[in-house]
Amino acid sequence: MTSLRQHLQRRRLADFFILLLALVVVWQIASWLVGDEIVVSPAETIAQIGVLYRRPTFWGHFDATLLAFAYAASITIVLGLGLGISLGISRAAYDTCEPLLMALASLPKVTLYPVILMFFGVGFSAKVVFGVLHGVVPITLFTMNAVRNMPAIYARVARLHRLSARDRVLHMLIPAVLPEIFSGLRLGLSVTLLGVVLGEMFASTRGLGSMLMGAIGLADFRTVAAVTFMLIVLATLLSSVMLWLDRRLHHGAK
Amino acid sequence: MAVPQPVGVLPEIHAECRDLVRNFGGIAGGHVIEAMGPITLEIRRGEFFSVIGPSGCGKSTFMDVLAGLTPPTSGTVTFEGLPVRGTVPDGVGAVFQEDASLPWLNVWDNVAFSLRHDGTDPAEIKRRVDEAVAFMGLRQFAKAYPNQLSGGMRQRTCIARTMVMRPRMILLDEPFAALDAQTRLLMGDELLRLWRETGATVVLITHALDEAVMLSDRIGAMSARPGRFLDIVETGWPRERDSSILARAEVGAVSSRLWGVLREESQKALDQSGRLAAAREGS
Numbered sequence: 192m193t194s195l196r197q198h199l200q201r202r203r204l205a206d207f208f209i210l211l212l213a214l215v216v217v218w219q220i221a222s223w224l225v226g227d228e229i230v231v232s233p234a235e236t237i238a239q240i241g242v243l244y245r246r247p248t249f250w251g252h253f254d255a256t257l258l259a260f261a262y263a264a265s266i267t268i269v270l271g272l273g274l275g276i277s278l279g280i281s282r283a284a285y286d287t288c289e290p291l292l293m294a295l296a297s298l299p300k301v302t303l304y305p306v307i308l309m310f311f312g313v314g315f316s317a318k319v320v321f322g323v324l325h326g327v328v329p330i331t332l333f334t335m336n337a338v339r340n341m342p343a344i345y346a347r348v349a350r351l352h353r354l355s356a357r358d359r360v361l362h363m364l365i366p367a368v369l370p371e372i373f374s375g376l377r378l379g380l381s382v383t384l385l386g387v388v389l390g391e392m393f394a395s396t397r398g399l400g401s402m403l404m405g406a407i408g409l410a411d412f413r414t415v416a417a418v419t420f421m422l423i424v425l426a427t428l429l430s431s432v433m434l435w436l437d438r439r440l441h442h443g444a445k
Numbered sequence: 446m447a448v449p450q451p452v453g454v455l456p457e458i459h460a461e462c463r464d465l466v467r468n469f470g471g472i473a474g475g476h477v478i479e480a481m482g483p484i485t486l487e488i489r490r491g492e493f494f495s496v497i498g499p500s501g502c503g504k505s506t507f508m509d510v511l512a513g514l515t516p517p518t519s520g521t522v523t524f525e526g527l528p529v530r531g532t533v534p535d536g537v538g539a540v541f542q543e544d545a546s547l548p549w550l551n552v553w554d555n556v557a558f559s560l561r562h563d564g565t566d567p568a569e570i571k572r573r574v575d576e577a578v579a580f581m582g583l584r585q586f587a588k589a590y591p592n593q594l595s596g597g598m599r600q601r602t603c604i605a606r607t608m609v610m611r612p613r614m615i616l617l618d619e620p621f622a623a624l625d626a627q628t629r630l631l632m633g634d635e636l637l638r639l640w641r642e643t644g645a646t647v648v649l650i651t652h653a654l655d656e657a658v659m660l661s662d663r664i665g666a667m668s669a670r671p672g673r674f675l676d677i678v679e680t681g682w683p684r685e686r687d688s689s690i691l692a693r694a695e696v697g698a699v700s701s702r703l704w705g706v707l708r709e710e711s712q713k714a715l716d717q718s719g720r721l722a723a724a725r726e727g728s
Binding site for chain 2: 344345347350354358362363366367369
């Protein structure tokens with residue numbers, strides 16, 4: 192059993208590296224075909240990351256993005272789960288809010304930019320709000336759908352064992368819908384990061400997004416490629432950590 | 446183990462239903478579905494009572510009302526002399542037809558679930574859960590998760606979760622419906638053992654005639670919807686019994702009497718479901 196699991200883990204790891212290698216090869220071919228000035232090659236991107244790491248200003252931008260993301264992620268999780276659970280519990284609230292949230296999910300958040308800037312100005316708050324705006328809708332939607340579709344038998348078990356309202360939420364509802372919540376969190380936190388970076392691009396002078404805009408303005412495609420690559424790695428790491436946590440917490444339910 | 450009733454002494458009434466009716470729908474002038482009733486029934490302390498009837502006759506609704514999981518439309522239910530109305534009374538446990546094991550908890554934690562929310566002392570929880578897990582033959586699987594168990598084992602986990610609460614009345618709603626015939630017989634033996642050793646009153650809802658006949662002291666045969674008791678048959682089986690009782694000649698007589706009542710009702714239930722399907726197609 193253990194050896195089979197180890198074999199599957201090794202196979203999964205091997206598949207991941209094969210996919211990674213294939214992506215690098217495609218990237219390199221695209222760079223040869225289109226030109227190194229537009230599609231910077233993988234090797235030069237990595238070299239540029241090395242250059243950025245040695246620049247003292249880079250770490251200021253990097254820390255600013257991480258800090259804004261930490262704030263945005265915390266607010267997004269609390270708000271998304273709170274809204275999702277409250278709206279999911281009540282059928283009337285679900286029926287009323289679900290179409291509105293779906294509409295909000297498909298709305299390009301950039302259209303709300305002027306409003307956010309008017310309220311929060313240029314700086315830290317605006318990019319946090321922009322991140323929250325991106326992440327809170329998918330987390331709320333996933334959570335409320337999970338709560339709404341929770342198997343009715345769990346509610347009967349809760350009534351049978353006379354659980355208090357608090358225990359129903361903490362020990363029945365949340366564990367029962369946690370796999371779906373984690374799917375929402377994975378998606379929601381990825382787009383929260385996207386929202387923070389977008390916020391930095393247009394409403395901040397600090398952070399990786401702002402750095403990216405500066406590089407675009409100077410036609411410094413190597414820095415653009417390096418920062419984009421770092422953001423992809425950051426988002427992938429975030430998603431992998433969430434997946435790992437999901438499996439750790441829920442290995443029995445799968 | 447419960448003491449057999451001495452001759453001449455009336456058995457003690459454990460739960461009682463008087464003119465019990467449960468309807469569904471009818472909100473804002475909508476169509477009312479009469480699920481069951483009126484039902485008047487006395488369930489004796491320590492007996493094994495089975496409810497049998499055609500599909501959709503309101504057996505599960507009867508259990509829900511008896512357990513306090515849903516309130517009756519009219520009529521009364523009492524358990525140990527106290528009224529039951531939409532809240533599960535202390536001393537009543539239930540096992541459902543659906544798999545009610547909690548997939549995020551292992552077997553041991555599933556069994557401990559109810560006690561942990563009951564303010565029971567941790568040492569007492571450990572003692573009772575270990576005992577119930579061993580009783581249901583799950584000791585080897587205590588750390589396994591429900592998805593690693595067979596349907597029968599998951600149902601045993603749910604029975605153990607009910608058992609640790611030490612209920613004085615256990616209600617079982619077709620707990621073995623999803624199991625194969627052989628496993629059902631074996632689970633029936635386990636259930637009889639549980640009933641004997643706990644001394645609890647057991648009310649079993651089933652649609653399997655042989656299961657009801659093999660397990661019960663009394664069997665209530667229900668009509669097609671709205672379900673009412675048409676006949677209550679006393680089997681007269683000894684308390685010490687198991688699935689081998691099926692070989693006895695009297696089993697045939699009990700089955701035949703029940704089938705005599707149920708045959709026409711099952712046909713009515715079939716006609717009802719056919720009419721419902723036709724109405725759905727027509728609308």
